Amino acid sequence: MAMTGPAPFACHNLAVDRLTKAFGAKPVLHQVSFNVRPGEILAIVGNSGCGKSVLLRHLVGLERPDHGEVRIADKSLGELDDRELLEVQKNFGVLFQGGALIDYLTVKGNVSFRLQREGLLAPAEIDQLAVEALAMVGLEDVRDHDKKPAELSGGMRKRVGLARAIVASPKILLYDEPTSELDPVYSNVIDDLILRVWEKKKPTSIVITHDVRTLKRIRNRVLMLKGVQPEDCRDPAASNLIFDGTVEEFLSSNQPEILEYLRRYKEENE
Numbered sequence: 001m002a003m004t005g006p007a008p009f010a011c012h013n014l015a016v017d018r019l020t021k022a023f024g025a026k027p028v029l030h031q032v033s034f035n036v037r038p039g040e041i042l043a044i045v046g047n048s049g050c051g052k053s054v055l056l057r058h059l060v061g062l063e064r065p066d067h068g069e070v071r072i073a074d075k076s077l078g079e080l081d082d083r084e085l086l087e088v089q090k091n092f093g094v095l096f097q098g099g100a101l102i103d104y105l106t107v108k109g110n111v112s113f114r115l116q117r118e119g120l121l122a123p124a125e126i127d128q129l130a131v132e133a134l135a136m137v138g139l140e141d142v143r144d145h146d147k148k149p150a151e152l153s154g155g156m157r158k159r160v161g162l163a164r165a166i167v168a169s170p171k172i173l174l175y176d177e178p179t180s181e182l183d184p185v186y187s188n189v190i191d192d193l194i195l196r197v198w199e200k201k202k203p204t205s206i207v208i209t210h211d212v213r214t215l216k217r218i219r220n221r222v223l224m225l226k227g228v229q230p231e232d233c234r235d236p237a238a239s240n241l242i243f244d245g246t247v248e249e250f251l252s253s254n255q256p257e258i259l260e261y262l263r264r265y266k267e268e269n270e
């Protein structure tokens with residue numbers, strides 16, 4: 001059975017327009033604007049605290065901006081009521097940092113959870129879709145399906161989280177630090193799975209990462225954020241989105257913030 005999912009709208013262009021967010025007196029995002037084309041893989045990098053995960057939460061409608069907007073298929077998420085937002089969110093799959101699995105559920109139970117909660121499919125169909133999703137991430141062995149998260153390695157938890165993210169065939173996949181806390185070998189495995197899912201399903205894919213190895217393997221488009229400075233907030237033309245280009249352009253850039261980012265990464269990881 002082919003995996004199917006909800007489709008409230010036919011187009012899934014995603015646009016971020018002058019997105020600005022602060023928590024109290026601390027600015028996190030300032031005048032961030034970019035577009036994501038349907039079926040594109042986009043990586044977002046930057047130092048800790050620059051707003052990458054906060055941006056991801058805005059993309060899926062878990063945060064509301066102070067100014068600006070996120071638009072999906074010409075729908076502004078900030079203008080939707082709770083029911084409308086929930087319908088739009090059905091088009092997303094998210095691999096959370098650390099997997100964010102439900103401790104008391106089995107592997108298959110975690111992957112099935114969303115479909116069971118939506119209640120649109122028969123139990124046999126849900127079971128088959130869960131098995132297919134687990135097979136796509138390399139967990140074909142049914143002996144793994146009844147394990148609890150505490151019995152899994154970090155890499156296996158990431159795989160289960162990815163299976164849960166793709167089980168409903170979402171149009172947009174968001175990955176929050178998919179290779180964090182993994183060794184280089186298993187990081188490569190997760191990167192390969194991201195590409196495998198993209199090649200098979202062509203979802204719009206946004207990868208929040210600090211890992212330059214992931215950039216080199218994905219080899220598509222990359223954005224870089226920097227931390228918001230007080231002077232930025234006084235400049236309506238300023239933005240903490242400081243780079244938008246190809247991976248090759250990023251790795252060969254002479255921009256000081258990028259050079260420092262790459263230097264620090266090399267010192268910490270190579």
